Amino acid sequence: MASASPPQGPSPPIKKSRIGHSPHLFPTGGFEVIEPSLQVEEEKLPTYDRTNYYPMRIGDIVDGHYQVVAKLGYGGTSTVWLARDLNKERLYRALKVHTRNAAYHHELSVYEHLKKPIQQEIDDKDSHPGRDHVRQLEDFFMLDGPHGQHAVFVMVPLGMSLATMQKRQRTGVFPPILVTQALSQALLGLALLHSADVIHTDLHADNLLIALTDESILSTIEESETTKPSPRKQVGDTTIHVSQYVLGGAGALTISDLGQARIGRVQTGKAMPIQYRAPEVILNMPWGTPVDMWSAGMLVWTLLEPKSLFHIYDTKSSPKINDAHHLAAMTALLGPPPKEFRGRSKESIKYWDLQGNWQGPVPLPPKTQLADLVTTLEGEQKALFVDFLECFLTWLPEERLTADQTYFHSWLRGYDENGGEES
Template sequence: MRIGEVTGEHYQVVAKLGYGVTSTVWLGRDLRDGKYWTLKVHINSLRHNQERVVFHHLASVTTVTPGHPGKRHVRELHDSFTLTGPHGDHEVFVMAPLGMSLRTMQQRQPTRVFMKMLVTPAIDQVLVGLDYLHEAEVVHTDLHSDNLLIAMTDDSILAKVEEDEIREPSARKQDVDRSIYVSRYMLGGAGPLTICDFGQARIGREHIGHAMPLQFRAPEIILNMEWGSPVDMWAVGLLAWDLLEPKMLFDVYDTDSPELNNAHHLAAMTALLGPPPPEFLKRSGETSKYWSEDGEPMDQCPTT
C-alpha cells in the first residue's frame, strides 16, 4: 500500500490509520463518489480468515429478529477484494470508517477511568449489539475496550485527515520494495459504539477449547468445559469494571506456567465471588484440581 495510489480499481489510499498482528488499516476514498472507507489489508500468510467467515455468516443469517436494534452496533463488511503484492496476495476488507476505541478514549482521561453516567449507556449499547450477535449464533470471545469503536457522524473529519496528509505527509521509510508509514492518529466519533474485530469469533451455540485473552477468560474456558455466548457476558462484566476502575479485576499472574496461572486466576475469582455451585463443579473433571466436591478450595495449587 502506498499513499496516493489507487487500489481495488477505484479506492485511492489517502492515509495510514494503524496496524495489528495480521493487518494494516488505511483510509481510502472511493473515486466514483468521493466517499471515504476503511481498507483493512491482511498479511499474505493468513491461511484462514475467520473474520471473513463471520462477516459472511452475519450477512446471510435468517435467525435474527428483523430490524434488530443491535445490528447498528456491529461492524459490517461493505466490500472486499484481493490485492497482489510483491510477495503474494492480500485480502482487503472495505468497511465504514470508525473513530477511536473506548480504550484510546480512556487513556486520554486524566484519571484513566470514566464516570458511571458514561459507562452505563456504553454497556447498554454493547449488550444490545451482543444480543444481535447471539441471536445470529456468533460468540465474539474477544470483547474488550480496544475492540469497541465509536462510529463517525461527520465525514468532514475524514476529509481533514486527507488534507493533513497532503499538507504534512506522514513520516515514512523506504524498504527494498515497500514504503513503511507512521500511522496517522484519527480522533472524532460521536455515534454509537460498534463491536469490531471478529477474528476470534465462533459460529454456533456450543464450543470447546481455548478462547478469550488470558485476563478476560471466563471460568468455563479455563476449566475446559463446553462454553457458548455466556462467556461474552462474563467479558461485559470485566469491561464495565475496566471502564470504571484504574486497575484490572483479574491480572495475568504467571505467563510462564499456564497451569499455575489458571490456579491463581480461579483463586482470585473464588475470593471475589465465593465457591462455585455444585452444578458448575460437575461440568468438568478438571474442577477437582482446584475444589473439593463441596466447593472448598484445594490446599495446594496444581503444578506442571
Template sequence: MLAARSLTRRSFLWSWSRPFRFPPICVPRRAVASASPRGPAPPIRKSSIGCSPRQFPTGGFEVIDPSLLVEEEKLPTYGRSKYYPMRIGDIVGGHYQVVAKLGYGSTSTVWLARDLNKERLYRALKVHICSAAYQHELSVYEHLKKPVRQEIDDEDSHPGRDHVRQLEDFFLLDGPHGRHAVFVMVPLGMSLATMQTRQRTGVFPPILVTQAISQALLGLALLHSADVVHTDLHADNLLIALTDESVLSTIEESEMAKPSPRKQVGDTTIHVSHYVLGGAGALTIGDLGQARIGRVHTGRAMPIPYRAPEVILDMPWGTPVDMWSAGLLVWTLLEPKRLFPASDTDSSPELRDAHQLAAMTATLGPPPKEFRDRSKKCAKYWDEQGSWQGPVPLPPTTRLADLVTTLEGEQKALFVDFLECCLAWLPEERLTADQTYFHSWLRGYDENGGEGS
C-alpha cells in the same frame, strides 16, 4: 432477576452522543525522526476509474530513523514479509486510492481510502497479512447479513445492527510474498481503549460507561440472536463511529500538505497512523476474526484477562462467555485495577490459569458443585466441599463490593448487582445481552449525566 424484555428499534434506545460531543481531530502518531526530508515515491497503479487519482507528495515528511521500531514492527509476531507493503497514494481493488493509514494489528493494517468511482466517498480497508486465515472472519460477516428471527417477526431491523461492524466489499491483493485479503468497511473513529488512555484518571465517568456498555450490549444481542459468539469483547474492539465525516477529507488534505512520518526498510514503507475522532457516534463492535458461529463450542478462546471460567476449565461454552467479558469490560472502563489478574510472571499456562481461578474464588466464592461436576479439571483446584486446593495460594477473600472504588451508595450497590449478573460461575445464570441491557444500573442515569428518578 430481571424480567426478559424484547429489544426492538421502537423500544428505548440509549444514545451517548448527546451528553458527550468531541471535536473532530486527526492527530498523526509521531515518532522520533531523522533530518532526511525525502522518501521513495508511492506507485500509482493503472485502473479503470471514474475520477483522477491524486498525486501525493514524495517528500516533506519526517523520515524515521531505520533503527527505531515503528507501529506494527513493535508487535511480538511481526514479520515484514507477512504485511502488504502499502504506500499512501496506491490504488487497490481497482478504484480505492489509499490516502492515510488508520491503524495496525498482529494480522492486518487498516487504511483510509477514497473511492475513485464516488469521489467523496471514503472507506476503510483492512488489509490482512498474507498468512491470515481470513476465510473464517469473512464467513462470519456473510452469516450476519442474514436476518435474525426478531427481524423476520417484527419486519424491522434489529437495533444492534447499528453497533456491529458491517462488511461492504471484499477483494484479494497480490503482494510480493503472497495474497492478502482486503475487507472494505465504513471508516470508524478511535477505539474505546484509545479514548481511555486520553482520560486524566485513566478511567471513564460512570455515565459514559453506562452508555457505552448499553450500546455494546445491543451489538451483542444481535450477534447472539444470529448464534454468533464474539469471544473477543474488550475496549480495543469497540470503535467510536463518526458523526462528522469531514474529518476524513481533513486527513487526506493533511497528507497532501504535511505528510505523516514514515520509515523506509528496503522496499517497504512503514507509515505512521492517524488517530481519528469525528464526534461521538455509535459504539461499534469490530474485529470478528475470533467469533464463532453456533450455540455450543469447545476449546480455548478469549483473551486471557477476559477468559470465562468454563473456557479455562475446558467445558463446552457459548454466548454466556461474552456476558462474562461484558462484566469485566465494564470493570476495566470504571476501575483502575484488573479484577481477576493472571500473574505476568507465570512461566506456564497451568499456573496462569490457577492464579485467575484463585482470584475468581477469592472474590466470587467457590463455584457450586453443579459447575465443578462439568469438568474433571476442577478437581485440581477445589475439593469435594468446594475448598481451594489449587497449586497457587488463594488470595485474601474480598467481597466484590469492597473492591469498587469509583461509586458509592445506591449506584455502587446497583453496579455490584450488575456485575453479579454477568460474573456468575454457572453460565446459564448469567443474564442474556438483552436482559442485561435493561438492568437498573444502566437505566438509572438520565441523559444529562445524573441519576434517574
C-alpha cells in the same frame, strides 16, 4: 533523522482503472524519514515478517477505484488504511489489508453469516437495533503482492477505540453516565450477535470503536497527508508509513474485530483474552454465548474502576499456574463453585476437593466482597452496580443474564440523557 525523499520503488500492479473522479497527487518529499535502524509500527511486533505485509503506499490505487490516502493502524495480521472511493465523490472507506499468511477466511465467513436477517428481523420486518453496534463488511477483494495474495476487507471508517478514549481521561476511568451509555450500546450489539448464534469471544475496550458522525474528519486526514505528510521509513522497496489516528467521533459504539468469533451456540477449546477468560473456558468445559456476558462484566469494571478486578498474572509463570491464580481469585470473590459446575470438568479436582474446598497449587487469596472493591460509586448507585455485576460474574453460565435482559437493568437505565440520575 532527515527530511529527504527516500526511493519509492516501482508501484505495485493495479487493476484496470474504472475511476470516476481524479485521484489526488501526494508529495514525494517533505516528510520525516525514519532512520533504517529504528523499528516503527508493525516492525515492532514479535512475529513481524516484512514479506508477509502488502507494501502499500499513500497515493496507491487498488481494486481500480480506491485511492489510499492515509494509514490508520496495524496489527499482527493486517494493516488498515483510509481510502477514497474515486467512483463516489468524497466517500471514504477503511481497507483492512491482511498479511499474505493471515487466516482471513473465518472472519469473512462470520461477516457473511451476519448479513443474514435474524428471526426477530424476519418477524418484525425491521432491522434489529444491534445492527448499528456491530461492524459490517461492505466489500471484499484480493490484492496481488510481490510475495503472494492479500485479502482486503472494505468497511466504513470508524473513530477511536473506547480504550484510546479511556487513556485520554484524566482519572483513567469514565464517569458513570458514559459507562452506562457504552454498556447499553455494547449489549445491543451482543444481543444481535447472540441472536445470530455468533459468540464474539474478544469483547474489550480495544474492540469497541466509536462511529463518526462527521466525515470532514476523514477529509482533514487526507488533507494533512498532502500538506504535512506523515513520517515514514524505507526498507528496500517497502515504505512503512506512520499511522494517523482518527481521534474524532461521537456516534454509535461499534463492536469490531470478529476474527476470534465463533458461529454456533456450543463451542470448545481455549478462547478469550486471558484476563477476561470465563471460568468454563479455563476449565475446558463446553461454552457458549455466556462467555461474552462474563466479558461484559469485566469490561464494565475496567471502564469504571482504576484497578483490575483480578490481579493474577505473572509473565514468568506457566499458563497452568496463572490459571490456578485466576481460579483462586474467582473463588475468593465469588465463593467456591457449585457441585454442578465442578462436575462438568475433570480438571476441577485440581483446584477443589469434593466438598468444594480450594486445594489448588497456589494459595487462596483472602475472601472479599464486590461491594468492598467498588471505589467510584456510593450509596444506592453502588448497590445497583454490584447487583448489575452479579448478573455477569457467576460460576454457572446459565445463571448469567442475557444481553437483552441486562440491557434493562436498573443501574443502566438509572441515568437520564442529561447525565443525571433519574428521580
